[in-house]
Amino acid sequence: MREVRIKDTLSGELRSLEAGSEVGIYACGPTVYSRIHIGNARPFVVFSLFARFLRSEGYRPKLVVNVTDINDKIYVAAATAGKGSEEFAAAMTRAYVEDTDRLGVGRPDSEPLASETVGGIVSLIAELVDGGHAYESGGDVYYRVRSFGNYGKLSNRRPEDMDQGEDAGSASLKEDRLDFALWKAHKPAEDTSWDSPWGPGRPAWHIECSVMAEQELGAGFAIHGGGSDLVFPHHENEIAQSEGAGRPFAKIWMHNGMIETDAAKMSKSEGNIFQLSKALDAYGREAVVAYLISGHYRQPLAFGPEQMEEAVARVERLRNFFRDQGLGEPVGGSAGKQRGGPGDPPTGAQTGAAARGEAFRDALADDFNTPRALAEAFELVGEANRGEVDKGEAAPVVAEMLDLVGLSTLTQPDEGAEGDERALQLMEERERARAEKDFARADAIRDELAEMGWTVRDSADGPQLVPKA
Numbered sequence: 302m303r304e305v306r307i308k309d310t311l312s313g314e315l316r317s318l319e320a321g322s323e324v325g326i327y328a329c330g331p332t333v334y335s336r337i338h339i340g341n342a343r344p345f346v347v348f349s350l351f352a353r354f355l356r357s358e359g360y361r362p363k364l365v366v367n368v369t370d371i372n373d374k375i376y377v378a379a380a381t382a383g384k385g386s387e388e389f390a391a392a393m394t395r396a397y398v399e400d401t402d403r404l405g406v407g408r409p410d411s412e413p414l415a416s417e418t419v420g421g422i423v424s425l426i427a428e429l430v431d432g433g434h435a436y437e438s439g440g441d442v443y444y445r446v447r448s449f450g451n452y453g454k455l456s457n458r459r460p461e462d463m464d465q466g467e468d469a470g471s472a473s474l475k476e477d478r479l480d481f482a483l484w485k486a487h488k489p490a491e492d493t494s495w496d497s498p499w500g501p502g503r504p505a506w507h508i509e510c511s512v513m514a515e516q517e518l519g520a521g522f523a524i525h526g527g528g529s530d531l532v533f534p535h536h537e538n539e540i541a542q543s544e545g546a547g548r549p550f551a552k553i554w555m556h557n558g559m560i561e562t563d564a565a566k567m568s569k570s571e572g573n574i575f576q577l578s579k580a581l582d583a584y585g586r587e588a589v590v591a592y593l594i595s596g597h598y599r600q601p602l603a604f605g606p607e608q609m610e611e612a613v614a615r616v617e618r619l620r621n622f623f624r625d626q627g628l629g630e631p632v633g634g635s636a637g638k639q640r641g642g643p644g645d646p647p648t649g650a651q652t653g654a655a656a657r658g659e660a661f662r663d664a665l666a667d668d669f670n671t672p673r674a675l676a677e678a679f680e681l682v683g684e685a686n687r688g689e690v691d692k693g694e695a696a697p698v699v700a701e702m703l704d705l706v707g708l709s710t711l712t713q714p715d716e717g718a719e720g721d722e723r724a725l726q727l728m729e730e731r732e733r734a735r736a737e738k739d740f741a742r743a744d745a746i747r748d749e750l751a752e753m754g755w756t757v758r759d760s761a762d763g764p765q766l767v768p769k770a
């Protein structure tokens with residue numbers, strides 16, 4: 302078991318995980334008011350693969366990713382769509398699961414919904430009111446920020462730089478402008494409400510994560526993750542809520558950087574691919590996953606057609622490496638030759654491949670440095686292609702590397718749909734629809750193919766059908 306270290310946002314230091322123990326990881330998930338975009342996919346992929354790596358090293362991770370299905374934005378979006386907010390949020394939650402399923406990195410161990418956590422939320426708010434950390438005002442309940450001495454420790458902000466970003470209407474209800482909402486009284490425009498000691502209403506946003514993290518992982522769990530845009534106010538407020546109630550919260554804070562788009566370059570059609578499902582349609586699962594781990598998780602990552610084409614080229618290089626192996630054939634330059642027989646000298650090449658494999662894992666153990674790890678994979682592929690390392694030695698090592706980062710399908714490059722005429726016909730129809738910018742038709746065909754068990758992968762040689770994961 303390697304020592305795995307993570308840079309902690311709170312202390313600014315590299316912190317080691319406790320060996321042998323369960324590693325509880327709580328990562329904030331999406332607010333389901335629209336289809337998710339590539340920015341939501343980054344934490345999903347990073348934390349899923351991080352948990353996978355920990356498991357492969359003998360740790361016992363438990364990954365919890367919540368779904369915020371009660372929120373102002375949902376009421377507004379549902380009303381605009383002419384739907385009830387519960388029905389709308391449920392449909393968007395299904396779309397989120399569908400879209401993230403297509404990433405093929407598995408599902409989190411637990412995915413609690415805000416709407417199923419209201420009882421626990423009311424209890425924690427009542428605890429905070431009893432302890433003097435919160436107060437009722439006009440049917441709302443607010444957290445009394447100045448009652449919590451450690452407020453601001455995560456984001457290192459001065460009180461005058463703190464803006465909770467809440468609606469101006471609640472300002473008159475707050476004792477102090479720093480205070481933030483825990484509970485919102487029912488408003489006529491909202492079509493759902495829950496009973497509470499403060500009257501009918503609904504949870505505000507931050508409180509659900511304090512409750513879910515403790516319910517799923519217990520107090521004092523290992524890692525809290527999420528996008529760096531959540532450090533303030535969301536995560537600062539989660540700390541105030543949980544520690545205000547007298548219990549330890551996360552030991553390590555792990556934040557991923559933002560996906561950055563060049564607004565000037567993103568024409569209307571290019572902006573389209575910012576939606577995860579569209580990016581998956583356009584570039585395929587492997588390229589999207591490879592793109593999302595192409596930079597260090599803590600750094601911002603530029604997004605656009607250029608970066609995605611680059612990711613396509615990178616995954617094709619890996620796919621071709623396995624295609625060149627010839628499936629089921631003896632591999633390597635010494636094809637057919639028995640290796641490891643008596644008298645065979647130990648070759649430097651064998652050591653080379655194994656050493657790259659170790660370096661790959663070392664990079665992931667060192668603050669989950671995926672770009673450094675992937676560089677090892679590409680070095681090894683290059684060495685094998687140039688004949689500096691035996692391909693037969695390199696292939697299983699590269700395959701294990703790719704499996705760790707959710708790209709194992711690249712090792713089966715030629716699993717195609719040659720036999721399925723109807724599917725091939727549909728794929729051609731889909732290409733025509735896309736060329737004519739009839740995206741609704743293209744989406745419908747993709748869904749039909751999915752029902753038949755196929756997914757379309759866009760490769761350098763044009764679109765291909767592969768069996769659905």
Ligand SMILES: [Zn+2]
Nearest residue numbers: 329330510535
């Ligand atoms: Zn959260």
